[in-house]
Amino acid sequence: MAEKESQTDGRxxxxxxxxxxxxxxxxxxxxxxxxxxxTMVPGLKxxxxxxxxxxxxxxxxxxxxxxxIVTARKDHKLIVGVGGGARxxxxxxxxxxxxxxxxxxxxxxxxxxENNRDILQFLLAPHGGITFVKDHLQDIxxxxxxxxxxxxxxxxPYHFWEPPSQEDGGLPDNGPDVGLYLMAEVMGAETMILVxxxxxxxxxxxxxxxxxxxxxxxxxEDLLNGDCDDLPVERELLRSLSNARxxxxxxxxxxxxxxxxxxxxxGEHVGTIIHSNKEDMA
Amino acid sequence: MKKDxxxxxxxxxxPLNNESLSSKKxxxxxxxxxxxxxxxDVWxxxxxxxxxxxxxxxxxxxILDELVKAKNNGVHFILCCGGGTRxxxxxxxxxxxxxxxxxxxxxxASIPVQNARMLQLMLAKEGGIVAYPEEFEKLPFFLNxxxxxxxxxxxxxxxxxxxxxxxxxPENRTDAGVFLLGEFLGAxxxxxxxxxxxxxxxxxxKNPDAEFIPxxxxxxxxASKQDDLIVERVVLDYMTRSDNxxxxxxINGTVPGNITKAFNGENTxxxxxx
Numbered sequence: 001m002a003e004k005e006s007q008t009d010g011r012x013x014x015x016x017x018x019x020x021x022x023x024x025x026x027x028x029x030x031x032x033x034x035x036x037x038x039t040m041v042p043g044l045k046x047x048x049x050x051x052x053x054x055x056x057x058x059x060x061x062x063x064x065x066x067x068x069i070v071t072a073r074k075d076h077k078l079i080v081g082v083g084g085g086a087r088x089x090x091x092x093x094x095x096x097x098x099x100x101x102x103x104x105x106x107x108x109x110x111x112x113x114e115n116n117r118d119i120l121q122f123l124l125a126p127h128g129g130i131t132f133v134k135d136h137l138q139d140i141x142x143x144x145x146x147x148x149x150x151x152x153x154x155x156x157p158y159h160f161w162e163p164p165s166q167e168d169g170g171l172p173d174n175g176p177d178v179g180l181y182l183m184a185e186v187m188g189a190e191t192m193i194l195v196x197x198x199x200x201x202x203x204x205x206x207x208x209x210x211x212x213x214x215x216x217x218x219x220x221e222d223l224l225n226g227d228c229d230d231l232p233v234e235r236e237l238l239r240s241l242s243n244a245r246x247x248x249x250x251x252x253x254x255x256x257x258x259x260x261x262x263x264x265x266x267g268e269h270v271g272t273i274i275h276s277n278k279e280d281m282a
Numbered sequence: 283m284k285k286d287x288x289x290x291x292x293x294x295x296x297p298l299n300n301e302s303l304s305s306k307k308x309x310x311x312x313x314x315x316x317x318x319x320x321x322x323d324v325w326x327x328x329x330x331x332x333x334x335x336x337x338x339x340x341x342x343x344x345i346l347d348e349l350v351k352a353k354n355n356g357v358h359f360i361l362c363c364g365g366g367t368r369x370x371x372x373x374x375x376x377x378x379x380x381x382x383x384x385x386x387x388x389x390x391a392s393i394p395v396q397n398a399r400m401l402q403l404m405l406a407k408e409g410g411i412v413a414y415p416e417e418f419e420k421l422p423f424f425l426n427x428x429x430x431x432x433x434x435x436x437x438x439x440x441x442x443x444x445x446x447x448x449x450x451x452p453e454n455r456t457d458a459g460v461f462l463l464g465e466f467l468g469a470x471x472x473x474x475x476x477x478x479x480x481x482x483x484x485x486x487x488k489n490p491d492a493e494f495i496p497x498x499x500x501x502x503x504x505a506s507k508q509d510d511l512i513v514e515r516v517v518l519d520y521m522t523r524s525d526n527x528x529x530x531x532x533i534n535g536t537v538p539g540n541i542t543k544a545f546n547g548e549n550t551x552x553x554x555x556x
Binding site for chain 2: 056099164
């Protein structure tokens, strides 16, 4: 759509543009479905560090991950994001008890992720770690081209506007996994590695069930429709991934074996790869 | 200090401690909770972009007069602006350039802010102030001091707006932002002021046979597969799961008296219930 009608007067007039149209019309919306969209930051890779799975384990787990990031950044353009962990769960527990609406929970939870971001920034500061906040998203190339390591929180900035949840329990569907994925997707990142404390996605929680089976390769739809009670990633991340335009697969790796981080960034399959949809799995 | 290898918070009965928030069992164990209302006496009102603002003084001024009268009679409200024609133009330009949805949402966010600033200038002498999302924790102060908070209808998603299964235009625009704000506040009502009497079976500006729909439900509208609607589809989807806002009302602001009637609880226009 939107062929140029005339540029004779120097202005960009758009033929069959959206003027006077209801943007709600299903027919009109379908005409706007482009197969591909443009990439904002070519070559970017997103590293999502788990809050509960890595940060809450303290020095023992965090320092090897920090070392892996220092090694990896020599060969890769990285953004490092982080979740909230135990303090996020505590925030939700108190918020639930007080009867805060979902938009209130979403507004306050980012505060504990800022703790984790600031800790990682401190640890990575000798190597160029800087805090990366949403108002500086468009400055990203300044940071990357100067060899810095931008470190950000994961929670997307929906705040009071967090939609009613699709899942039970009235907790925000959108957590740090979703926020970091969406940031990676809008920038057109090449890959997203989710650093957790399990080898990948299992059919049940491997910390609780010894006979849990690991799934090496899967797709968003299969995980959403499957009967896994628990997953190491947010379900809304899977729903977002299934509508991907650019970033069509993510990998969940075990960060307690930090070699996995460098391997995964180099394109090796060391954890579970989740594809956007069935067709991409082939 | 550590338990199961993790630094943990002791001494508090925290049902989520050391749990995966993705667990269906965990989510199910906390469902059905009740929530508090944040500002239950406040109306959240959308001033249509294309339908009102783009018509200029002829449409805007009588609506502002009616709103100011209501405020002086003790009705509390927050005004939220739509984008309109300029938003459509920048979406067209962005689509032409194959920009991603998150970028289109960022572009679309600027236009309703312009409209909010215009309304603030028009309403300054009556207490109109621009309230940005970062200042929403001061809304009680603004309202108690007799001000009219005016804001953009867009939710703050911007670069974090999700790609949709359908088109590339952001699904959450100003209707969604207004609805979600009302839902968060537990508002007294959510009112959409437009230039049509309400919703029709098709766009009445293009199809003279379109029939008026005075009352309907979000479920019925979603199931109807009607091509065009008067509110964004995600609003209907959110309504099916909302805790607080179970009814929205779309009224024709170009007919004097309609806004006052809606404040008085009359079902003018189209009422959509959850």
